[in-house]
Amino acid sequence: MKQGRRAVLGMALLGGVGHVLGGAPKPVVAGPPEARTALDAELTAIAQAPECQLSSMSVLAIRDGKIAYEFQTGQRVIGTGGAPSKAANERTLYRMASISKMMTTLGLMRLVEDGKLALDADAGGYLGYPLRNPHFPDHPVTLRHLLSHTSTLRDDLGYSFPAAKPLKALLVPGGELYGNGAMWAPTAAPGRYFTYSNLNWGVIGTIMERVSGERFDRLMKRLLLEPMGLHGGYNPSEFPAGDLANLSTLYRKRTVDTEIWNAAGPWIAQVDDYSQRPPARPAGIDTYVIGTNATPFSPTGGMRMSARDMGKVMLMLMNGGKHEGRQILRADTLATMFAPQWAFDGSNGDTDKGLFNYWGLGNQHFPDKPGMQLVEGGGFAGVGHLGEAYGLMSVFAADLAGKNGMVVLVGGVSSDPEVYKGKYSAMPRFEEQILSALHRHVIAGKKT
Known part of the structure; x- marks a missing residue:
């Protein structure tokens, strides 16, 4: 944001x-x-x-x-x-909005250090399905593109989805949430045009889950909050x-x-x-499949x-x-x-x-x-x-x-x-x- x-x-x-x-x-x-x-x-x-x-x-x-x-x-x-x-x-504590993106990136860079992620690899390889803009099918989308808002992803169809809805349904043609494909911009190939997009971080958080096997909110506690003795988190x-x-x-x-x-x-x-009731657990979290959709924890904000x-x-x-x-x-x-x-x-x-x-x-x-x-x-x-x-x-x-x-x-x-x-x-x-x-x-x- x-x-x-x-x-x-x-x-x-x-x-x-x-x-x-x-x-x-x-x-x-x-x-x-x-x-x-x-x-x-x-x-x-x-x-x-x-x-x-x-x-x-x-x-x-x-x-x-x-x-x-x-x-x-x-x-x-x-x-x-x-x-x-x-x-x-x-x-x-305050919900810090998009400064969360930088905090998420600190966690991601620890996974890069651990050899679990590479900034310039095809991000679809981590997700387990193709992550390609249909307007530029020969251009892989990488973590570097996602992190720099040059991935060509847009927020036109939203960037937060119920836990039961895998991001694959949004990002891959034919998926339940794909619609007219408005989340993919026709402007320029990945890496060549900047548009600020929150959806990038939903994808990033999901990739972090996939390579770690840990739910995003708890993964960030392990990677950043607990080592530094910080209070708060994403949940x-x-x-x-x-x-x-x-x-x-x-x-x-x-x-x-x-x-x-x-x-x-x-x-x-x-x-x-x-003030009236404690925070509810994210809807559908009890049956959530780690690595399918981290957006309920808002890696973006x-x-x-x-x-x-x-x-x-x-x-x-x-x-x-x-x-x-x-x-x-x-x-x-x-x-x-x-x-x-x-x-x-x-x-x-x-x-x-x-x-x-x-x-x-x-x-x-x-x-x-x-x-x-x-x-x-x-x-x-x-x-x-x-x-x-x-x-x-x-x-x-x-x-x-x-x-x-x-x-x-x-x-x-x-x-x-x-x-x-x-x-x-x-x-x-x-x-x-x-x-x-x-x-x-x-x-x-x-x-x-």
Whole structure:
């Protein structure tokens, strides 16, 4: 998913909660002590802006390879019917939307290291059936194509299907879900044209299951979460009670699954609302055949994780794949993953109104160029991913060589982000403001 606001909530809903609790490193901000207070206040004001209010926010900034700042504001659960609201905190988990694609890719690259996958092999060989665009039958689709959104797969017929429906029924002519074949684009052969497609990651997750023999959600726990001591995952029905209690509901001020926004109305829960009942197991999971359809776990957007744990992942990437002395991924593997794979040349892809311009394997590149900058006035280039789903807006942006980075998780917006446009990028204005404030106060260390 790509990157994706009104009635005043007041301090009771959006009060700052910024200070970190319990044995964590003390957050610092470059400059005098009052700089911390100034940044807290600036971020709180952004969250409360009448143009686009944020139901909650959790941010983290890394400077010189260390966590330098954490801040939370707003409510992870907005109380209704007499039930109390629950404030966001440093351990609150959010469904991070498409940043999940980058996390899935980290798991996949571990399988590449283990020799179970090869980036340039015909992906159909892993699936057990042909994966070929009928418009270009002589061109294999590879994992490299899937990971760089150049596979020619499209989301026109959907990208999430019941567990009982194998992806083969969608991808192979004559299958029950194949229809008119609109999931295959006639634009150009695999590897030659970029179009952002969530379906790529459903295929990727299914391939990961096929070669490992493990269900996708549990496989990602083994490959990434457990080795790094991270909380969350792709399947809330298996979360421990503590994680589930600290999971943020995602909100919008619009009705569920419609495009009609009502900024003056109430916050309406979109997903991960478990205030009345615990999360159900994915439908049909008891009879699911591993390796046939991983989309119920949403490899494309279903990872839940806190900003703090996302910071641990970012530090691992900055430290050549090491986490607390343990090698999670080899440095050369990460170099391959974050190497450029596609760059827009004016005609070789769909940039989605300028949002996508450069891509690696499962990650977006953020050049410090006019119209593409993450921070106002420039000064920060990096890699990572953006996310938008169900009101959630998220950013993971890291300068791996400089060991500086920013994580932003917003749990809900009150107005259409497409209307609240940025001034110097394709992002909504509030994301520009958050990233610029973090960069100015923490990474650049300039006084305001």
